[in-house]
Amino acid sequence: MTTFTALTSPRPRAAVVAAITALATVLYPVLTLAQGTPIKVGLMLPATGTFAALGDAIEKGFRLQVQEQGGKLAGREVQYFKVDDESDPSKATDNVNKLIKRDQVDVIVGTVHSGVALAMARAAKESNTLLIVPNAGADGITGAQCAPNIFRSSFSNWQPGFATGVVAAQKGYKRAMTITWNYAAGNETVKGFTEAFEKGGGKVMKELTLPFPNVEFQALLTEIASQKPDVVFAFFAGGGAVKFVKDYDAAGLRRTVPLVGSGFLTDGTLEAQGAAAQGLITVLHYGDNIETPRNNAFRNKYAVTYKANPDVYAMQGYDAAQLLVAGLNAVKGDLKQRDTLIAAMKKAQIDSPRGKFTLSAQHNPTQDFYVREVRGNYNVVTGVAVKALADPGRGCKM
Numbered sequence: 085m086t087t088f089t090a091l092t093s094p095r096p097r098a099a100v101v102a103a104i105t106a107l108a109t110v111l112y113p114v115l116t117l118a119q120g121t122p123i124k125v126g127l128m129l130p131a132t133g134t135f136a137a138l139g140d141a142i143e144k145g146f147r148l149q150v151q152e153q154g155g156k157l158a159g160r161e162v163q164y165f166k167v168d169d170e171s172d173p174s175k176a177t178d179n180v181n182k183l184i185k186r187d188q189v190d191v192i193v194g195t196v197h198s199g200v201a202l203a204m205a206r207a208a209k210e211s212n213t214l215l216i217v218p219n220a221g222a223d224g225i226t227g228a229q230c231a232p233n234i235f236r237s238s239f240s241n242w243q244p245g246f247a248t249g250v251v252a253a254q255k256g257y258k259r260a261m262t263i264t265w266n267y268a269a270g271n272e273t274v275k276g277f278t279e280a281f282e283k284g285g286g287k288v289m290k291e292l293t294l295p296f297p298n299v300e301f302q303a304l305l306t307e308i309a310s311q312k313p314d315v316v317f318a319f320f321a322g323g324g325a326v327k328f329v330k331d332y333d334a335a336g337l338r339r340t341v342p343l344v345g346s347g348f349l350t351d352g353t354l355e356a357q358g359a360a361a362q363g364l365i366t367v368l369h370y371g372d373n374i375e376t377p378r379n380n381a382f383r384n385k386y387a388v389t390y391k392a393n394p395d396v397y398a399m400q401g402y403d404a405a406q407l408l409v410a411g412l413n414a415v416k417g418d419l420k421q422r423d424t425l426i427a428a429m430k431k432a433q434i435d436s437p438r439g440k441f442t443l444s445a446q447h448n449p450t451q452d453f454y455v456r457e458v459r460g461n462y463n464v465v466t467g468v469a470v471k472a473l474a475d476p477g478r479g480c481k482m
């Protein structure tokens with residue numbers, strides 16, 4: 085007959101208790117150390133070059149959300165490690181490895197430039213480092229190069245291009261020319277624009293490009309003047325967008341050929357663009373006057389903290405931190421519970437200043453795109469271009 089007395093007899097029970105106590109004594113300092121050590125956040129953003137202001141706004145937005153969390157993430161202090169990526173893809177792998185290998189960060193937040201971000205995504209995938217992209221739209225990041233540990237709080241290049249194409253076709257334009265920098269963001273945004281514009285009955289007659297980050301637009305503007313399309317679609321951002329909008333206006337083109345763009349053309353740039361930007365119509369997943377308590381609170385806190393108005397980049401940085409908070413809170417700051425953390429980030433509903441959004445299966449925001457018009461120093465929302473636009477996530481196997 086089988087008896088189970090041995091298992092319940094006083095002696096083994098005492099031994100089990102002793103073993104647990106011993107284990108707890110060993111583990112306690114390790115566990116408290118994990119909670120007591122800071123979370124290491126690697127910020128890889130441009131601090132120099134044409135996108136420098138964009139990197140600055142992203143960092144400010146990120147830090148504002150951390151400040152709203154009491155300066156901590158899931159109860160843990162935050163330690164920042166920073167790299168200026170210079171928006172230079174040729175230095176991107178070395179730069180990201182400073183954060184991954186040298187600093188051994190827990191999470192990387194970056195960057196602005198699509199070419200740099202693609203190299204970061206490759207390194208993050210290989211090393212299984214958590215990566216949150218707070219701007220760069222490279223389609224592959226949530227497409228062919230997607231990975232469980234890679235998330236985006238911004239957009240795919242296809243999205244604003246597509247949404248602007250919808251609006252341009254609705255306005256009845258038939259013949260378009262496009263102009264942009266010849267790199268992933270420019271080319272993919274133009275592709276998105278063309279897809280929607282041609283579906284809506286228009287035709288892209290000619291694609292004009294110049295190398296990133298050149299701003300010698302004159303020859304291309306002369307070509308636009310001679311071809312006289314119904315509309316020009318442009319993707320530029322940061323310092324390059326300031327110069328382009330001013331040059332387009334100075335060439336007298338605004339009187340003859342309407343200019344539209346994804347909203348980066350006029351976001352964070354209006355003070356510098358002045359009169360040259362007034363009345364421009366753009367399309368983006370943010371606008372300055374979204375009249376919700378959430379956006380008003382964000383804008384007020386940002387203005388009080390930094391003595392400046394937030395733009396789309398600040399908002400995306402803020403939401404990168406919100407996404408991280410959603411994951412970290414689910415595991416009480418214990419990054420080793422990677423599957424639970426990722427599952428929480430995947431299903432997060434982010435209460436963003438732009439409006440609430442969720443992530444696609446490929447980890448890219450599914451979000452509304454707004455029509456905006458430049459009035460004074462603001463991109464004023466005048467309507468919705470496309471509601472709940474999801475990136476197709478082409479090529480993602482996950």
Ligand code: PHB
Pocket residue numbers: 196197198199219220221222241269320321322348
């Ligand atoms: C990009 O390179 O993906 C990029 C850069 C600046 C923007 C938007 C996208 O404003």
